[in-house]
Amino acid sequence: MSGQTFLFDGVAIPFAANETIAMALDRSGIRSFGAGQGSSAGRYFCGIGACQACIVAVDGIGMEACLTPARSGLRVTRIAPVSP
Numbered sequence: 001m002s003g004q005t006f007l008f009d010g011v012a013i014p015f016a017a018n019e020t021i022a023m024a025l026d027r028s029g030i031r032s033f034g035a036g037q038g039s040s041a042g043r044y045f046c047g048i049g050a051c052q053a054c055i056v057a058v059d060g061i062g063m064e065a066c067l068t069p070a071r072s073g074l075r076v077t078r079i080a081p082v083s084p
């Protein structure tokens, strides 16, 4: 472990070198990443940027957690469901 953390909904999440945000969240036992797409809950699924199931807000911008490298000081949050 690098000893560094980012925040996920205000909770410090440790990460190792070369980990993505999704990898660090999964290793920390966090399986729900938020509202997700369509009827599916947000989660770590394909791991290659294809399914969009892992979209989270990273410093206020929607990004795939499985493609985004973890960096110290990031503020990551779940994205709330959108009402039709």
Ligand code: FES
Binding pocket: 043, 044, 045, 046, 047, 048, 049, 050, 051, 052, 053, 054, 055, 064, 065, 066, 067
């Ligand atoms: S897990 Fe499929 S795009 Fe990230």
